[in-house]
Amino acid sequence: MVKSAVAESKTLRADGPRGRWALLAPWLALIPFAGWSVLRLTGWEPKLRWSQLVSFTPYVAGASLLPLAVAVALRRWRAALAAAVVSGALGAAVLPRALPDGSARIAEGHRLRVLSANLLHGSVPAGAILDAVRRHRPDVLVMLELTEPMRDRLVAAGLKRLLPFEVSEAAPDAMGSGVFARQPLEADGPPFGWPRQIPARLALPDGGRLSVVAVHACAPSQGWRAGCWASSIRALPAAEGGTLRVLAGDFNSTLDHAVLRELIATGYRDAADATGKGLAPTWPYLGQPWFIPKVAIDHVLADRRIAVDAFTTLSLPGTDHRATLTDLIVPREEP
Known part of the structure; x- marks a missing residue:
């Protein structure tokens, strides 16, 4: 009789408003994280604002521990298990970026430093x-949003004494780009995209050659511009x-x-990811x-045959972006 009364008392408590809330709270807290993990892991990028929101996945992965903590605190073990699966999935997508792959330890070749801004x-x-050029001595300087007045100021200040070779197309506002280098440099095709x-x-x-883009x-500043954004990435060479x-x-x-x-999977290595700096934000x-919150939208992708030594x-x-400085080891051409 005593056991029966205790069981009945527990049932009544679970059926009450507070009990029902305790049952639902972990699941309600988990729903947005579960939805986020499904979109991130399947690679489906719907329009509206997802092309912007998905950038914040590292923050969401950390926050996904909250539903797990709630479920454990309320002793809702099924919800806790589901929350652990969601946190694990998001963590598996994010945490490897903090682990270096060690590629530079086995590489020999020409050392090349790339500064991009x-x-x-x-x-x-x-x-x-x-x-920055004098301090860090890059072999290659890549500049985005390079305007004609900016290029003229750089040349007047002596940039071409340090990096004498240039392939560029300066343009108003955010439209221009350029590459400057210590070694001979030539155009590798017409500029593309806008x-x-x-x-x-x-x-x-x-005597070998290295393509630099x-x-x-x-x-993707507006959800319906995602087509322009995706096509400009797909236009890059594999x-x-x-x-x-x-x-x-x-x-x-x-x-x-x-x-x-998808672009990286064609045979590139992300320099930040390869050195365990893949969570370092740039904007x-x-x-x-x-x-x-800051996100990592500036990258250096190197052919997998090129080792990444540092990033x-x-x-x-005067800019809202962090510049990136990357040390690469380019294999020597076989005779």
Whole structure:
């Protein structure tokens, strides 16, 4: 009789308003995270705002521990198991970016340093670019949102004494791009896309060639512009054939975008991801308070035959992007 009364008392408590809420709360908390994980893992990117929202998956992965904590605190073990599965799925998509792949340890070849910067409509002081070039001594400088006045200021300040070779197409606002280098550089085809994406071919010391593309994808600033954004990523050359290639710049995409993962899968390696810096954000910084979430939309993609030795981000005045500095090891051409 005593056991029966206790069981009946528990049932009554579960059937009451507070009991029903305790049953539902973990599941209600889990629903948005479960939906997010399904969209992220399937790669389905519906229009509206998802092309922007998916960039924040690392933050959502961390927050997905909250439904798990709620379920455990309320002793709702089925909900806890479901929450653990969702957190695990999101974690599996995000956490490997914090682990280096060690590719540089087994590579030999030409060391190449690439500095890439979005200039925000040419707003970065020329002196800041020159200081960065002198301090970090890149072999290749990729600049996005390169305006004609900005290019003229850089040349007047002495950029071509440091990096004498140039392939560029300066243009108003956010439309121009350019590549400057220490070694001989030539155009590797016409600029393409809008904003302009610039293909160049760099001469290596052993007589080999390396293709370098200045990347500036269309921004998915409105949900219905996702077509422009995705097509500008798909216009980039795949990593196939005998040509060694590096893509550097503002992809307006994170590793949580299926279209960028598809490009990488053709045979590229993301430099930040390869060095365990894949969660290092690059945008937005200018005038933004600390609590505004930042995302990693600036990348260097290198052919998998090229080793990635180091990657870091740099702060430049006058722009909302962090610059990226990447050390690569390019294999020597076989005689």
